[in-house]
Amino acid sequence: MFIADLHIHSKYSRATSKECIPEFLDLWARRKGLDLIGIGDFTHPAWREELKEKLIPSEDGLYTLKKEFRKEDDIANTNFKPRFILSSEISCIYKKNGKVRKVHNLILLPSLEDAEVLSHRLEAIGNLHSDGRPILGLDSKDLLKITLDVCPEAIFIPAHIWTPHFSLFGAYSGFDDITECFEDLTGHIYALETGLSSDPSMNWRLSALDGFTLVSNSDAHSPANLAREASLFDTTLSYPHVARALQNRDTREFYGTIEFFPEEGKYHYDGHRTCKVCMKPTDTKAASGICPVCGGWITVGVLHRVEALADRSEGFVPPWAKHFESLIPLHEVVASSLGLTPSSIKVKEKYGNLIRNLGPELFILREAPLNDIEYKAGVLIAEGIRRLRHGKVEIQPGYDGEYGKIKIMDKNEINLLSGQSYLFTGQEDQKQFASKPAWTQKAPAHKAAPVPPLEDSRLQDKAAGIAQKLIEDMPYGLNRDSGKPFPPMSPPLLS
Ligand SMILES: [Zn+2]
Numbered sequence: 141m142f143i144a145d146l147h148i149h150s151k152y153s154r155a156t157s158k159e160c161i162p163e164f165l166d167l168w169a170r171r172k173g174l175d176l177i178g179i180g181d182f183t184h185p186a187w188r189e190e191l192k193e194k195l196i197p198s199e200d201g202l203y204t205l206k207k208e209f210r211k212e213d214d215i216a217n218t219n220f221k222p223r224f225i226l227s228s229e230i231s232c233i234y235k236k237n238g239k240v241r242k243v244h245n246l247i248l249l250p251s252l253e254d255a256e257v258l259s260h261r262l263e264a265i266g267n268l269h270s271d272g273r274p275i276l277g278l279d280s281k282d283l284l285k286i287t288l289d290v291c292p293e294a295i296f297i298p299a300h301i302w303t304p305h306f307s308l309f310g311a312y313s314g315f316d317d318i319t320e321c322f323e324d325l326t327g328h329i330y331a332l333e334t335g336l337s338s339d340p341s342m343n344w345r346l347s348a349l350d351g352f353t354l355v356s357n358s359d360a361h362s363p364a365n366l367a368r369e370a371s372l373f374d375t376t377l378s379y380p381h382v383a384r385a386l387q388n389r390d391t392r393e394f395y396g397t398i399e400f401f402p403e404e405g406k407y408h409y410d411g412h413r414t415c416k417v418c419m420k421p422t423d424t425k426a427a428s429g430i431c432p433v434c435g436g437w438i439t440v441g442v443l444h445r446v447e448a449l450a451d452r453s454e455g456f457v458p459p460w461a462k463h464f465e466s467l468i469p470l471h472e473v474v475a476s477s478l479g480l481t482p483s484s485i486k487v488k489e490k491y492g493n494l495i496r497n498l499g500p501e502l503f504i505l506r507e508a509p510l511n512d513i514e515y516k517a518g519v520l521i522a523e524g525i526r527r528l529r530h531g532k533v534e535i536q537p538g539y540d541g542e543y544g545k546i547k548i549m550d551k552n553e554i555n556l557l558s559g560q561s562y563l564f565t566g567q568e569d570q571k572q573f574a575s576k577p578a579w580t581q582k583a584p585a586h587k588a589a590p591v592p593p594l595e596d597s598r599l600q601d602k603a604a605g606i607a608q609k610l611i612e613d614m615p616y617g618l619n620r621d622s623g624k625p626f627p628p629m630s631p632p633l634l635s
């Protein structure tokens with residue numbers, strides 16, 4: 141099993157970190173436990189030069205960082221050796237059937253040579269120098285045709301298909317039907333990227349998507365955001381195997397995805413950011429799409445758009461459904477569990493210590509025994525990760541470009557678990573905790589996805605008791621959608 145994040149950007153894309161260079165991508169992939177990274181922006185000439193200088197071929201169609209460019213790090217595992225795959229995102233803006241379409245497409249290629257040839261073909265159409273994610277006045281279907289002409293093995297994935305302004309199904313930019321976009325070439329599309337604001341369970345509601353592999357990627361604009369969403373492959377690490385896994389959805393070679401809770405994404409709900417107005421789709425409809433504060437138009441989000449095109453009810457799970465896990469980045473879990481802000485120095489220190497002592501971020505979030513986490517990082521962080529694994533988090537949904545806000549524990553619980561309240565307050569506080577544990581708060585909308593039953597009564601019975609007991613009793617290491625332990629991960633790739 142390996143973890144892949146196929147859509148990221150280089151420092152040559154707009155609004156990206158200067159650290160989006162191979163050295164830091166390699167470093168952060170080691171911290172995260174990410175095996176395969178889309179290198180991003182291969183259409184940019186200067187980026188290709190940098191890749192030629194810093195990468196060497198590894199497995200068939202993949203690359204790795206040359207030893208001399210590897211950054212030493214006192215946090216990350218030095219034996220872990222991430223691989224790179226050639227990837228690029230292109231923004232196609234064009235008119236079709238009387239409407240302006242703005243669709244982002246992700247392209248994967250098996251070699252730098254193919255990237256060179258495709259880029260030369262695209263240079264005749266538009267400027268590839270000014271932005272690592274170029275904007276071309278090119279029909280998505282024509283981009284697909286050119287790509288396949290240059291490289292029949294290319295993998296072409298419509299990116300973040302639900303975002304309102306730049307995507308295949310976007311409310312303001314896209315199509316209602318994928319075949320209207322790609323026509324007779326639709327059969328060459330095998331995979332769709334669901335984006336941060338939707339998860340597989342939302343996409344299962346459209347029978348029109350049944351034939352596609354649903355992939356997830358981070359679309360990171362800084363290395364620290366790598367693998368915030370990712371895909372799980374249970375196959376050999378090579379370009380042809382990745383392509384085959386995406387094409388053959390019925391095998392287990394494409395195993396599933398690591399997801400944001402879709403509410404965390406910045407376009408999950410509807411709303412108007414300037415007026416700080418966030419609305420669920422039914423409220424938007426009731427308000428005729430008008431912002432109640434300024435009278436302008438509400439931006440329709442992903443949930444609304446999915447519901448508009450869905451032909452199945454919420455909660456439908458197809459028999460071929462792939463595994464998925466909803467995670468929150470570790471530094472945010474740490475921050476929320478300690479009642480701190482994610483950018484605080486203490487959170488950074490805890491994050492570094494956790495990885496140094498226990499292993500990469502994704503291992504800690506998904507697999508590390510909670511006893512070990514508690515031993516190394518304390519009861520609060522262990523409890524935060526336990527709640528995350530059971531989907532017991534509170535999220536104020538994102539809207540109109542604003543990320544969702546996460547709460548895993550409130551102040552009372554933090555005090556109680558850290559022993560302060562329990563030690564220094566009387567029966568009253570204990571009763572309050574027993575009557576209002578966080579897991580009775582409204583669970584996020586993704587709850588339609590299968591979740592193992594929680595033995596809440598046990599927790600509630602003990603809630604007034606010793607906080608430690610919460611940790612000791614937990615069915616550690618369960619995953620959300622099956623209640624079974626996570627499948628064993630293959631050992632880190634060694635150099
Ligand atoms: Zn995009």
Ligand SMILES: [Zn+2]
Pocket residue numbers: 147148149229273359
């Ligand atoms: Zn992107």
Ligand SMILES: [Zn+2]
Pocket residue numbers: 412414415417431432433434435436
């Ligand atoms: Zn407004």
